[in-house]
Every structure is written in C-alpha cells, then in structure tokens.
Amino acid sequence: MQDDVNARHAEKMRRIKAARERMMATKTERKGLIMVHTGNGKGKSSSGFGMIMRCIAHGMPCAVVQFIKGNWQTGEKTFLRERFPDECRFFVSGEGFTWDTQDRERDIAAAETGWRIAQEQILDPEIRFVLLDEINIALRYDYLDAGEVAEFLLSRKPEMTHVCLTGRNAKPEILEVANLVTEMSLVKHPFKDLGVVAQEGVEF
C-alpha cells in the first residue's frame, strides 16, 4: 500500500521532471531584465535587496537608488554602505515619505536628482544590476514622467543590465516595458489588523 503511494509519487515526479527539462531546453537566452515589484503587500523592497545579496555573492557590481526613504535609517542602507561599499553603490534621493515634506517642488527636485543618478548607473557598463527602490511612488505623484522613464529603460538600458523598480501603484507605461512584473498582495497584515509597530529586521 505504502509502496503503491511511493511508486505513484515517483512516476508523477518523473513526468514533472521530464516536462520541466523539455521546458528548460527552450530557455537558452540570457538578457538583462526590467523587473517591477508592485502591489500593496510586503516584500517589494526586501526582495530587491535579496537580489542585491545574490549579486554581491556572484561578484556582480550593483547599485541602489532610493527615491523616497531618504532620511530613514534602514538596515539595508547601513548594511550595504558599511559592509559592501565597493560591491554595491548606494544612493539616496528624497527626504522621507512625501507626507513628511509637504513640499512638492522639493520632492520633484529630489526625484529628478535620483533619476539622473539612476540613468548614470544604468548606463555604466561596470554595473550589472540597478535597484530603483520606491521609484514607483515618485512616478505615481508625477514627480517623474513615466513615459520618459519607460522609454529610457527600453531604448538606452544596456542589454545585459538588470533593473528592478519597486513601489506600489506602478504606472501602466512601466508595466508595459517590463519583462517581469510581480504583484505583492496583502492577505493579512499586522499594521492593519493588530496594534503592531514597524519592527527592525522585518520592515526596515
């Protein structure tokens, strides 16, 4: 009886493996991807930083441009600036969430500075991966022109360079040029359901 279960399992796994190998044989292309992490759930920035960890591990020079969390003391900023200043360039543009500044012109200027830096990093042939953290927020408030950003990514990004754009409410122009879009959705969240504060390690 147990032998039957195991035999059926082995047969099923053999079929899955064969199908997967047929599928993988068609996947031979290597190219730099335009990735978007959006949605109202967690994990948009943190998975970007997980990929930064992978890049450092593989010796792929990378860069982060943070658009909105400027003056936050986040773990990822401390970690990358102090421990991996050569492996990962870390730029900050913007001075905290927009509702902290209440000054639209200053926010626009900060976003524009961030985007200038982002373009330089993307065009730099040394850099293999660029994380544009929270750029979708700057695009959503029209601090930057989504069409211009999309056009740049499509026509100017070096072929093998990966770019990851994070933040909720990704603009249609950005989704259109992306190769890979992931929507992170909130199913349960302690900020909403419970009285739990943002905690180090988890949220920042």
Add this chain to the structure above:
Amino acid sequence: MQDDVNARHAEKMRRIKAARERMMATKTERKGLIMVHTGNGKGKSSSGFGMIMRCIAHGMPCAVVQFIKGNWQTGEKTFLRERFPDECRFFVSGEGFTWDTQDRERDIAAAETGWRIAQEQILDPEIRFVLLDEINIALRYDYLDAGEVAEFLLSRKPEMTHVCLTGRNAKPEILEVANLVTEMSLVKHPFKDLGVVAQEGVEF
C-alpha cells in the same frame, strides 16, 4: 496656477500625514511575527533574504533552514555561509527540487530533519528571526504535517521571535496561524513568456 497645485498638494500631504500619525499612535505593540510568503510570483525567498540582511544590519542573530533547494549553489547560501557565519546560521535540508529525487521516502526524511532543526532554532532564545525557506513545498506534498507545524508556531514560538515561511501553495493551517501573509502573483514572467534562462543575481 502652479502655486495652486503646490498648495493643494501640501494640504493633501498634511492631511495624509495627520491621519498616518493618528494611525501610528495606536501601533505600540512589538511582537514576533509569523509571516508567510506564498503565490506563484517571484520574491518569496528573496524578500526573506532581504529581511535576513536587515537582521544582520541590526545585530539580530538569525537562522535559515532551506527545505527544498538543498544542493543548489545559490548566491544567498554562498554569501551567508562565507561572509556571515556568526550572524546567520544556515542549514540545508533536502536535495534539490522534489522532481530531481523521485524518492518520496528520502524527501520525507529530509523534510523531517529540516523541521527538527527549524524547531531548535525557533526555540533558541539567541535567535530573533528564522527563515523557513520553501517549507510550504514540503508541507504541500505532506512530507510534514501542516497541523503540527502550525500548532508548534502558535504554542511554542517565543513571543519576540519572527518566523518567515516561504513557498507557493501555503496550506490553510499555516495561513490560519500567520500574522502576515503576502501573496506574490505573477503578472509577467520571462520563463513563461520568453526563452530566458534562470540567471544569477536575479533567480539564485
């Protein structure tokens, strides 16, 4: 005209800021969270590793137990084992994706070993964050009993310890006891739509 736009923007941001401060004032509790990253999209494991980066930055001892990707040479494994052996304990259980082994009994034994290690790490008062990477796959194939895992997390996990469980097809028992569930959904994926192979930095 432009002044009007800016004044309306400042007023709107002022209201958002006030509402946010009222909301945040009710969030005073600190507690260890049970987090689940599931869904068919990217970012489930990588956002777990982004949180590991945050823990290391904040000096919070942490542990990873990888259930399925056992013999894969992933960037995160190399990175954490070589560079942060003291800050993050890294355990591997399992020998690659299940369709590689085709041996259900061996998979079950590997999953059980992983779960024993996971329990020790969760109960260890030194450890503040435990990432159970791809455990949902082991639960989905009933290599582990979801009710038993859920019960342990609910009744035995130290109050301030965070645990993050990743993998698609999270079981209802696990979702039930989680504080925070994020569903990562595929919107566009180059494996599916294009002939792009899994690439270092991005996928592993």
